[in-house]
Amino acid sequence: MTIMDKTADIPAPRAGGSDDSPLLEVRDLHVEFHTRDGVAKAVNGVNYSVDSGETLAVLGESGSGKSVTAQAIMGILDMPPGKIPQGQILYRGQDMLTMSYEERRKIRGQKIAMIFQDALSSLNPVLSVGYQLGEMFRVHQGLSKKQAKAKAIELMERVKIPAAKQRVNDYPHQFSGGMRQRIMIAMALALEPDLIIADEPTTALDVTVQAQVMDLLKELQTEFNMGLILITHDLGVVADVADKIAVMYAGRIVETAPVHELYKRPAHPYTRGLLDSIPRLDQKGQELYAIKGLPPNLLKIPSGCAFNPRCPKAEDICRTEIPALVPVSEQDGSELPGRGSACHFWKETIHG
Numbered sequence: 001m002t003i004m005d006k007t008a009d010i011p012a013p014r015a016g017g018s019d020d021s022p023l024l025e026v027r028d029l030h031v032e033f034h035t036r037d038g039v040a041k042a043v044n045g046v047n048y049s050v051d052s053g054e055t056l057a058v059l060g061e062s063g064s065g066k067s068v069t070a071q072a073i074m075g076i077l078d079m080p081p082g083k084i085p086q087g088q089i090l091y092r093g094q095d096m097l098t099m100s101y102e103e104r105r106k107i108r109g110q111k112i113a114m115i116f117q118d119a120l121s122s123l124n125p126v127l128s129v130g131y132q133l134g135e136m137f138r139v140h141q142g143l144s145k146k147q148a149k150a151k152a153i154e155l156m157e158r159v160k161i162p163a164a165k166q167r168v169n170d171y172p173h174q175f176s177g178g179m180r181q182r183i184m185i186a187m188a189l190a191l192e193p194d195l196i197i198a199d200e201p202t203t204a205l206d207v208t209v210q211a212q213v214m215d216l217l218k219e220l221q222t223e224f225n226m227g228l229i230l231i232t233h234d235l236g237v238v239a240d241v242a243d244k245i246a247v248m249y250a251g252r253i254v255e256t257a258p259v260h261e262l263y264k265r266p267a268h269p270y271t272r273g274l275l276d277s278i279p280r281l282d283q284k285g286q287e288l289y290a291i292k293g294l295p296p297n298l299l300k301i302p303s304g305c306a307f308n309p310r311c312p313k314a315e316d317i318c319r320t321e322i323p324a325l326v327p328v329s330e331q332d333g334s335e336l337p338g339r340g341s342a343c344h345f346w347k348e349t350i351h352g
């Protein structure tokens with residue numbers, strides 16, 4: 001028997017208006033890949049939502065299904081081998097998985113834009129950045145070449161590329177990694193989307209540049225009141241940027257929480273392990289903690305809680321029963337809004 005995760009999702013503050021559907025809501029999403037070796041269950045019942053002006057960070061080790069979930073939202077999954085056997089992806093309350101092609105096309109790419117990790121492979125090396133930025137306006141808004149170029153320069157200035165007017169005809173390789181990532185952000189912003197999905201947008205950059213690019217993204221998000229889904233495996237990046245966090249493991253959300261609460265009091269041993277693995281300046285010289293073992297093979301996810309073989313707290317029930325994502329409360333039973341954990345022993349973990 002499979003247990004459907006009950007959504008313990010975070011009730012987000014809504015940005016006015018009578019329509020109370022979140023900007024984007026993923027409901028019980030499943031994605032599998034049919035490969036020669038078998039069926040890889042990459043996403044196994046994910047629920048999350050994000051509102052205008054809000055940042056959701058999606059966190060988890062490599063292979064936990066963060067990008068596949070994003071690809072399903074964007075409609076860029078490889079199908080086949082990918083398949084969505086179950087689930088809904090609601091944009092302002094409307095399921096994109098059952099919409100007509102035409103309706104979907106208007107949302108994806110225009111209302112929802114994506115920023116990838118690797119700007120160099122996302123930009124065309126033989127076209128100038130001005131041309132590529134301008135293309136958005138020529139294709140989608142029917143602007144002339146000259147108008148499009150002016151828009152491109154405006155966008156480059158928006159993302160703080162110095163001497164934008166002079167550099168508009170330069171090619172991607174002539175820009176530094178940080179500047180290229182700014183161009184990717186400009187590209188995503190071009191059509192004034194409601195939601196940006198940023199998949200490891202700064203992973204390829206060095207730490208100082210990472211912070212600058214994150215600051216820029218955050219600033220633009222606030223200015224345009226966009227929703228932001230920030231995918232990362234770097235807990236350090238998240239603290240200053242996100243409002244709430246969803247932690248993924250083996251294709252499931254195992255914990256949700258407002259950002260600072262997650263750092264203070266994790267309610268899942270996996271989250272605790274991730275937090276303990278962050279290098280700390282005040283503990284120089286000490287050996288860094290690492291969660292033992294590796295994430296599971298998705299062709300053969302362990303029975304019960306997928307984390308059980310690596311969990312220091314695992315008991316018999318963890319090997320037989322999949323824990324549902326349930327609301328987490330204070331010891332006296334009072335509510336902890338937005339908090340959820342998929343651990344049989346969440347009480348011991350958070351209060352113990």
Ligand SMILES: Nc1ncnc2c1ncn2[C@@H]1O[C@H](COP(=O)(O)OP(=O)(O)OP(=O)(O)O)[C@@H](O)[C@H]1O
Nearest residue numbers: 033042061062063064065066067068069078081298
């Ligand atoms: N086209 C595909 N065919 C087969 N398997 C795939 C395909 N795309 C993704 N997968 C599998 O789905 C699983 C989840 O991948 P995903 O890219 O979502 O991980 P992730 O959480 O984004 O990890 P990372 O932090 O490394 O980016 C992986 O095991 C991956 O091998």
Ligand SMILES: [Mg+2]
Nearest residue numbers: 066067068199
């Ligand atoms: Mg990924």
